[in-house]
Amino acid sequence: MLRTTAFAATLGLMGSIAHADTLTFYTAGPGGLADALAEAFKAETGITVNVFQGTTGQVMARLEAEEANPQADVVVSASWGSAVDMHERGLLMDYLSPNAAEVPDFLKHSHYAAQGISALAMVWNSQSGVPRPAEWSDLTDEVYRDLITMPDPAQSGAAFDLVAGLEAALGDGAWELLGNLADNGMIVPGPNAAALNPVLQGAAAVVFGAVDYISYGQAASGETIEVIVPASGTVIAPRPMMILQSTANPDAAKAFVDFVLSDAGQELVAATWMMPARADIEGLRPGINDLKVIEVDEDAVAARRDEIIARFNETVINR
Amino acid sequence: MFRAQSILTSFAAAALIVLVGLPVLFILLQAVFPEFARGSYAGAFSKLVILTENDRLMMQARNTLLLAFSVMIGCLIFGLPIGILRGLFHVPGARVWDVVFLIPFLIPPFIAAIAWMMTLQPRGYLFQLAGFDLGRFLFSFTGVAFVMTLNLFPLVYFAVSRALEMVGGRFAAAARVHGARPLQAFFLITLPLSIPAIAASLLIVFAMSIEEFGTPAALAARTGFEVLVTGIYTRLSDWPIDLSGAALGSVMLMAMVVAAFALQNWIATRRSYISQTGKPADLEKADLGPWHWPVLGLFALVALIGVVIPLVAIAVTSVMGTISGGLTWSNFDLRHYEPIFRSGSRAWQALMTSGWLAVLTAFATAAIGGLVAYIVVRGTGRGRAVMDGLSVLPNAIPAIVLAVGIILFWNSPYQPISLYGTAAILLIAYIGILLPYPIRYAVARLRQISGSLDDAARVAGADQMQALRHVTLPLMAPSLIAAMMLVFAIASRELVASIMLAPAGIRTVGTFVFSQFEQGSVQTGMAMSMVAITITSGILLAVNLWLARQGSSAFSG
Numbered sequence: 001m002l003r004t005t006a007f008a009a010t011l012g013l014m015g016s017i018a019h020a021d022t023l024t025f026y027t028a029g030p031g032g033l034a035d036a037l038a039e040a041f042k043a044e045t046g047i048t049v050n051v052f053q054g055t056t057g058q059v060m061a062r063l064e065a066e067e068a069n070p071q072a073d074v075v076v077s078a079s080w081g082s083a084v085d086m087h088e089r090g091l092l093m094d095y096l097s098p099n100a101a102e103v104p105d106f107l108k109h110s111h112y113a114a115q116g117i118s119a120l121a122m123v124w125n126s127q128s129g130v131p132r133p134a135e136w137s138d139l140t141d142e143v144y145r146d147l148i149t150m151p152d153p154a155q156s157g158a159a160f161d162l163v164a165g166l167e168a169a170l171g172d173g174a175w176e177l178l179g180n181l182a183d184n185g186m187i188v189p190g191p192n193a194a195a196l197n198p199v200l201q202g203a204a205a206v207v208f209g210a211v212d213y214i215s216y217g218q219a220a221s222g223e224t225i226e227v228i229v230p231a232s233g234t235v236i237a238p239r240p241m242m243i244l245q246s247t248a249n250p251d252a253a254k255a256f257v258d259f260v261l262s263d264a265g266q267e268l269v270a271a272t273w274m275m276p277a278r279a280d281i282e283g284l285r286p287g288i289n290d291l292k293v294i295e296v297d298e299d300a301v302a303a304r305r306d307e308i309i310a311r312f313n314e315t316v317i318n319r
Numbered sequence: 320m321f322r323a324q325s326i327l328t329s330f331a332a333a334a335l336i337v338l339v340g341l342p343v344l345f346i347l348l349q350a351v352f353p354e355f356a357r358g359s360y361a362g363a364f365s366k367l368v369i370l371t372e373n374d375r376l377m378m379q380a381r382n383t384l385l386l387a388f389s390v391m392i393g394c395l396i397f398g399l400p401i402g403i404l405r406g407l408f409h410v411p412g413a414r415v416w417d418v419v420f421l422i423p424f425l426i427p428p429f430i431a432a433i434a435w436m437m438t439l440q441p442r443g444y445l446f447q448l449a450g451f452d453l454g455r456f457l458f459s460f461t462g463v464a465f466v467m468t469l470n471l472f473p474l475v476y477f478a479v480s481r482a483l484e485m486v487g488g489r490f491a492a493a494a495r496v497h498g499a500r501p502l503q504a505f506f507l508i509t510l511p512l513s514i515p516a517i518a519a520s521l522l523i524v525f526a527m528s529i530e531e532f533g534t535p536a537a538l539a540a541r542t543g544f545e546v547l548v549t550g551i552y553t554r555l556s557d558w559p560i561d562l563s564g565a566a567l568g569s570v571m572l573m574a575m576v577v578a579a580f581a582l583q584n585w586i587a588t589r590r591s592y593i594s595q596t597g598k599p600a601d602l603e604k605a606d607l608g609p610w611h612w613p614v615l616g617l618f619a620l621v622a623l624i625g626v627v628i629p630l631v632a633i634a635v636t637s638v639m640g641t642i643s644g645g646l647t648w649s650n651f652d653l654r655h656y657e658p659i660f661r662s663g664s665r666a667w668q669a670l671m672t673s674g675w676l677a678v679l680t681a682f683a684t685a686a687i688g689g690l691v692a693y694i695v696v697r698g699t700g701r702g703r704a705v706m707d708g709l710s711v712l713p714n715a716i717p718a719i720v721l722a723v724g725i726i727l728f729w730n731s732p733y734q735p736i737s738l739y740g741t742a743a744i745l746l747i748a749y750i751g752i753l754l755p756y757p758i759r760y761a762v763a764r765l766r767q768i769s770g771s772l773d774d775a776a777r778v779a780g781a782d783q784m785q786a787l788r789h790v791t792l793p794l795m796a797p798s799l800i801a802a803m804m805l806v807f808a809i810a811s812r813e814l815v816a817s818i819m820l821a822p823a824g825i826r827t828v829g830t831f832v833f834s835q836f837e838q839g840s841v842q843t844g845m846a847m848s849m850v851a852i853t854i855t856s857g858i859l860l861a862v863n864l865w866l867a868r869q870g871s872s873a874f875s876g
Contacts, residue, residue, distance in 0.1 A: 022824075024823045024824070025823065026823060029839075030839075032839075035665055048824075049824075050822070050823040050824025050825075051823055051824055052821075052822070052823035052824070053834065054556075054834070055837065056558075057556065057557040057558050058556050058557070059558075060558030060559075061555060061556045061557055061558045061559075061560045062556075064558060064559065064560050065555065065560055065562075065726060065730070066730065066739075066740075068356065068358075068730065068731070068732045069730050069732070069734075069737060069739065069740075071739075071740045071822065071823065072823070082558075125643060127643060146441075154557055155557060187541060189541050190837065191837050193836065193837050193839060194836070194837060197642070197836075197841055198440065200641075200642035200643050200841075201437065201440065201442055201443060201642050201643065202441070202442030202643065202645075203440040203441040203442050203443065203454065204441075221641065222640060222641045222644070223641045223642065223643045223644075224641075224643040224644075225643065306559070317543065318543075
């Protein structure tokens with residue numbers, strides 16, 4: 001009796017999930033944005049969007065684990081290099097949304113386009129009692145000893161881009177800087193929120209390389225933190241949005257991508273304190289033209305991902 | 320009627336094989352054939368060199384064992400003294416303490432670890448209240464062992480106090496009659512006779528610390544030390560993934576757990592410790608006399624560290640407006656609870672999903688577990704022997720290993736019907752993970768129910784199925800209901816399999832809270848934890864009260 005009930009419920013459940021008018025969307029954070037986009041899209045088209053939200057590392061790992069039996073239709077990653085890599089492996093569908101016309105050229109490609117853009121910054125707790133840092137290298141100072149955190153580049157696509165960007169700008173100086181920060185007691189506790197939380201409570205004072213929009217949001221909700229973008233320049237992390245070649249539902253997938261790049265979709269992106277991908281939509285915070293951007297050769301960097309992560313682990317984590 | 324039994328046996332065997340056996344087989348195949356997940360048998364054994372060349376895996380294995388031993392010692396320190404006192408003396412408020420020490424089971428370990436982090440880290444709650452912090456202690460090997468000890472010490476407390484209640488009364492009394500002084504009786508009679516129970520509980524502690532994910536996941540990154548479980552998780556959840564490494568790690572983990580259970584079984588069955596006749600002993604517990612207050616103080620201290628501090632830290636965090644605002648009244652804010660109770664919100668959906676998954680898991684495990692237990696204890700012939708072997712299997716499989724196996728098995732290219740990517744996969748995982756509880760409870764209960772009751776029913780003309788339905792099943796019901804409660808409590812907050820298997824669009828309490836700590840707001844995570852802890856304790860309490868009321872009638876017949 002009980003068994004049959006459980007089994008029937010299970011079958012019923014399978015039925016509802018495998019419904020035709022659904023779209024599966026794998027995305028890097030923030031979770032709230034994915035949900036808001038899914039809801040608004042459903043209101044407009046009636047298509048249900050099932051969201052899996054994780055770190056870039058988790059999203060890519062899932063895609064890889066499911067390679068034989070792909071589940072996702074549309075993917076947003078927080079690392080541009082991952083889109084480059086997937087395109088090279090022939091996993092992406094050839095589609096550029098007409099709504100991407102206002103997206104700057106360097107943020108789009110025949111197979112993918114940015115959804116939004118974050119920049120990497122320092123996040124400083126103004127109640128921490130240490131002086132406000134202005135530059136990346138300020139954090140090697142003794143006053144910040146044991147008070148610095150950094151997101152793990154293996155888990156946060158944006159943090160990875162920062163390491164790659166600093167290397168592009170400073171060469172070996174970047175590794176020297178990271179080594180000095182590690183000497184100064186910098187910890188790497190996990191993805192972005194894990195690096196930010198100690199700073200909120202005051203266990204640490206500064207995040208080195210935080211994704212800026214999370215902190216703009218936290219500051220707006222009353223946390224005593226400030227987002228500081230070094231004048232020497234920083235890395236931006238455009239978040240590529242792409243459709244998988246394997247999708248069983250290409251029309252719905254295209255409609256969803258169009259929606260994310262529509263006025264309504266981009267307003268939702270802006271509401272999370274990210275920079276919208278479209279240049280004609282106003283953000284809530286300084287935009288791309290207000291920052292000094294370090295150029296990174298994404299193709300070259302994507303190919304060297306394993307090497308860079310290994311070197312980071314050697315220099316900072318397992319020293 | 321013989322047919323009916325063989326159909327039931329085949330069904331139970333098939334369930335165990337599909338739920339647990341095949342996933343484990345696929346792990347073994349993946350460990351041997353690196354390209355197995357892509358459908359190829361090329362390069363057999365080529366990945367085994369990881370074992371000798373990659374010292375990360377070996378280091379994780381060493382850390383795992385070291386941690387498990389430390390937690391065992393920690394549980395002895397926390398659980399043994401209060402267990403002995405509870406078992407041998409009239410401790411004031413004994414029943415209250417029993418309930419208090421159940422609470423650690425209800426706090427998800429991951430949450431407890433975060434609560435300790437918020438409390439002890441530099442500028443944490445302890446610092447805000449007392450002006451100093453214990454961050455260095457917490458973010459160390461000792462700190463991880465400490466937090467895990469607090470989750471598990473009640474196992475030792477309950478095992479020791481029960482065992483001593485059995486042994487302490489009659490046997491110690493006999494020793495006293497023969498002239499032994501109280502301490503002599505304790506060290507020569509009571510303690511030696513209780514050792515099997517204590518050892519068995521320690522081995523369960525050992526097995527549970529080996530497979531624990533939440534605490535190391537929360538603290539390990541900060542302490543820079545990895546265990547097998549976090550290693551397996553990283554190999555599967557960080558790109559690029561390493562299926563073979565995860566499978567090899569899983570095999571090592573399984574080997575450790577199997578060894579622990581084999582040892583436990585050996586200790587438990589090596590000799591007959593005749594103290595456990597099942598007859599309630601006439602307990603003559605000693606009075607504490609002048610030690611009344613010190614003992615009460617000790618219980619209160621253990622409860623403060625093990626229960627009060629983590630619970631309060633969770634509750635306080637959930638009502639803080641901002642984290643940087645600190646512990647001030649002006650920072651008190653209930654807004655983080657609002658989304659949880661807004662019908663249709665993601666948090667609400669997570670709560671609902673976990674709720675029905677836990678209910679279905681409880682019923683399914685009770686049905687399968689009850690059946691397996693019935694065949695193991697009452698079955699005949701080959702079916703029984705096969706089932707006896709199969710029923711041990713779920714015990715030996717840590718949750719993360721089963722999750723790995725489920726990915727490999729249900730998502731393999733050979734799989735004609737893929738449940739992977741549907742919510743059903745979570746149900747399958749939960750059933751496999753939690754099956755040991757009903758099996759253990761029901762086997763123990765069935766062994767206490769004399770077979771002669773069955774025979775009496777048969778003599779009176781009932782066939783086997785009727786005897787099962789009208790005699791044995793009602794007698795088993797209390798233990799199955801108890802197991803279902805436990806299954807419900809654990810399933811409703813299950814973490815590691817949920818993170819690894821939850822398909823897009825499905826969120827559970829565990830994954831919701833986990834992602835709040837990874838990418839969202841700590842307060843929302845804690846608010847959700849508070850709600851989940853309150854609901855599960857409420858349900859457990861209600862069912863317990865109901866059972867207590869039914870108890871007289873259920874047992875008197």
